[in-house]
Every structure is written in C-alpha cells, then in structure tokens.
Amino acid sequence: MTEPTQLPGRDWLAAELADAMDEEYELELEDSTLSLEISKIYKRSHPDTIDRATYFHALMHLQSELIKLQDWVQNTGEKVVVLFEGRDSAGKGGVIKRITQRLNPRVVRTVALPAPSDREKSQWYFQRYVPHLPAGGEIVLFDRSWYNRAGVERVMGFASDDQVEEFFNDVPEFERMLVRSGIRVVKYWFSITDEEQQMRFLMRIHDPMKQWKLSPMDLQSRVRWEQYTKAKEEMMDRTNIPEAPWYIVEGNDKKRARLNCIAHLLSLIPYQPVEHDEVTLPDRVFNPDYERAVLPPELYVPSKY
Template identity: 80%
Template sequence: MDWLEAELADTLDEDYELEMSEPALSMEIRKIYRRHHPQMIDRQVYFRSLLALQAELIKLQDWVSYSGAKIVVVFEGRDSAGKGGVIKRITQRLNPRICRVVALSAPTDREKSQWYFQRYVPHLPAAGEIVLFDRSWYNRAGVERVMGFATDEQVEQFLTDVPQFEKMIVSSGVTLIKYWFSITDEEQQMRFLMRIHDPLKQWKLSPMDLQSRVRWEAYTKAKEEMFARTNIPEAPWYIVQGNDKKRARLNCIDHFLNQIPYTEVPHEEVALPERVFNPDYERQVLPGDLYVPEKY
C-alpha cells in the first residue's frame, strides 16, 4: 500500500507540474485574472475528474488498438484558447505509438505548389491509431485567409472542397471529430497579457498571435463562414466553451469519449516472471565519469 500511495503521489506531482503557471506573473495581473474567474473549479475535484477521464482514455486506447479503429480529432480555435492544454491531458498517459499529435509548421515552397490537402494526408491514421491535429487543414479558412496568405479564390476553393475531402476520410472508415475552442475577446486579451509577463510562456507569443488581437473581428467573420460551410453531418463541429481552462479540458475529454463506442477488451493476465540468477555473474563497476552528477 505504501508503494501504491507513492505512485499516486508521483502521478499527482506530474499533474501539478503541468498545472504550474505564471511563476513570474505580477500579483496585480494574477488578482485581475482571479477576479474574472470567481467560480474556478476546485483543484481536488478537477484532478479527480481528470484522472477518471484519463483512465477511460486508456480503455479507449486499448479498444482502438484491439479493434483496428481509426480516429482523427481536429482541434481549432483562436490563439490561447486552450487547444494545447487539452491535447496534453489527452496524451499524458497514452502510448505515443497509438495516439500521436500532428502540429505542422508553415508549408514549404514545394508544399505550397501541391494540392492543398496533400501534406495532411500522410498523417491520417492507420488501423489502431488516434491522430490529434493541433490545428489542421482549417488554417486556410482562418489564419491564411485573415492574414492574406491565401487568395480569395484559394479560400473559396478550400471551402468548396473540404466537405468532400472530409466525406472521403469518413467513408474510408475514419472517425473524424472536430472541436472549436471558443473564448471571449476579454479572455484572450488577459491570456496574452499573462504570456507577455511570464518568461516561461513568452515563447508562445508570435507576431502572428499579436496580429490576431488586431484582427479579432476578421477572425470572427472567417470562423462564422467556416462553420456555415463545413459543418456537415459526416463531420460536425463541436464548440468547447474555453474561458475556464480546466472545465474546458474536462468537458472536451468527456465529450470525445462519448463519441466513440469503445468497450472493454480482453487482456491476458500479466505476471512478473522470476528473474534468472547466475551465481557466477558479477556486476562490473563502471567508471565514475560515465554517471550524470547528482546535483539534486
């Protein structure tokens, strides 16, 4: 029991480490943030709920591997809306060989000359895989459109083609789920300010992110047309209310689990085999300079 308690404590430590935020944040901004979030979920309730959902994710993973299912989850939303946070919690305890994240960088000159969807196709799952797209082909309907990286004709072609593209994905046996993380104007501003004042998070702010603040209304119009033209029965959009990060994570993971008809799968009983002892074996003493210094 002592060992199990130690394991649980270590698990919680891992969660707390993920939750550490704003280490250098000024107290004034911290006070403002808390004033805007008076009904934050209790920490113990959050962690217990998260661990329960992650246990279910492991069951889902086992079922996907056993059944050969193919799952794609698209995560979209404004900058700082919380996509990365929920992806971390989904993958935290899963096997990266079964559940992997795709976060593509800007296209190369060669990729720009290809069929638009071409660079996404190789990342689609084979049997027994879950693929999480941290941003996806919908870049064309959002950032590329608003920032002028795509012409009006290219955007129109995309919006015309994407329903057919997604129908093809689904008809091939892939379950496609699309999430949009929604936050308010005020919440995004607060999160950007927190990143600016936190040296551990400043790397998350790019010039493109800052421009998204300037072009908030343009992004809103682009999002509305995207929903109107790509919310198809085969792959509908689901909107996650993201102003409360912790609730958004729990709600999204719970909803995701409910979209998949997974079941318990048979497992072989695991038994630890006896270690073979050789009476003539002597463990060699290795040179001290091979070891990492124990500073901590």
C-alpha cells in the first residue's frame, strides 16, 4: 500500500494558510454579484478601506487569539455572553461569522431567535432568552437579544409604552443578576450612518444572493430612521450600567469594524494560554487479511466539478 504523500513543513503550512485565506476570500466575494454601478459607488464612498492582504493578516491573528480565548473559557468553566445590536445592515452578522469561523461550535454558539410565538408573548419577557444562556465553559453570541423590546418592538408598536417602561426598569437588574451568577456580559452596538445604511440596502435589493436579508421590518427601519435613533439614545441612557456597559462599534467600514470589535472583545477577557498535552499521531494498524469492500457506484456523489 502506498504511503500518503507528505509535504515538507513549510509547504504544508503555506498550503494550510492559502486554504484559510481562500475560505475568508469566499466570504469577501459576497459583494461580487452586485450591480456594477452600485459597486463602483460603494467603493468610491470607502476609498481608504484596509487592503485585502493587511485585513486577512490581522483577521487571522485575531482568530488565533480567539482560539486561545475559547480554550481558556472551556478550561476554566467561564461563562460569556456577547450581545450584538445595531441598525439593520450594520454588520453584526459579518462580525459574528468571523468570530465563530474557526471555533468549536460546541463551545461558541450563536443565538438568533425568531419573532416570539403567541405562547412566548404571554411569558415573562426574558424567559425565552434564559434557556440560551451559557453553561460553564461556553460562549454565547446573541445576534439581536432582549434589546429587541427597546428597539424594533417599541418603534414598530409591537410593545406598549407600559411594556417598554417595564423593560427599562427590569433589564439593569436582570443583567446584574447574570453578572452576579458568574456570566460575563458584553454589549455591542454597531453604528452606521443614514447614508451607509441606504447604500447597503440598495446593494441588497440589487444582489439576488442578499435579497433574502431584506424583510418588511428592514424596509420600515428606513422610513423610521429618526424613531430608531431616539429609541437607541434612550436605551443607551437607561441600560448602560457599570456591570454591563455598552460599547459602540463604528461600522461604516466593515473590515475595520470586524477587526476593532474582535480586538476589543479579546481585550475585555483576561484569558491565558492553556497547556495542552502534546498530540502525536498513532501508527496506523495494518491487517494483512483485511480487504476493503467495493461499494456500488450509485452510492457516490457524482463528480461534476
């Protein structure tokens, strides 16, 4: 039997690095299907964005630190919750993708809850979020969170004034309870300008791969821009507590927003490298009497590419 071909150390590392960069480049190509005119306008409005090589290098360094953070959280039994809030199209999902891209989904998971059911509407407001909170050794990223009540529910009239006021009275103590229980709570608000959101919405409208991201609620957020602004300002004023402060991420430049947010998150948590036992690949056991069965061809996926 032929032994598998092994690349020299440097060649193997270069191949792995190239594969990782290809993976990230695939994500960056999400803008490639835009109408050419809108793409040109967008690039003109972001002339000083980070070049791709610099961005990839910084991102991969930060992702290697995220792996250390993950190991530390798992090893120490820490519990971390990170909330991602902001206007529609502000870039929350892009940052979450880059955070989770190389991490273990059993340790780091994303929660993006749909609209509440009739049963959930009758519950204590925070009740449907509580089951998703982390156990020891877990990090949970909320792609929108209980702050829906202070934002979309309030602006769109899905919550009454009394419900909103009750939320503002309750949420500081709810988050203090989480912190007292040993959960680290981090809250990010992704901020973009009116003009930037308009451009990103136009990009989604003209990109068939992104049209699914536009909901009637998203379109209404354009109409009610000022109402959302007022709601955000009151939310920040009434829920920015020492135990769980808000951090604002400037999001007009997507690449900088991703790098800045990840670097800041890493700076908030006192993680340390975790000692690991050295891993050695055991020798393959060869049985001279074993003969691999020939499987019927219809079981194989056709090689179309």
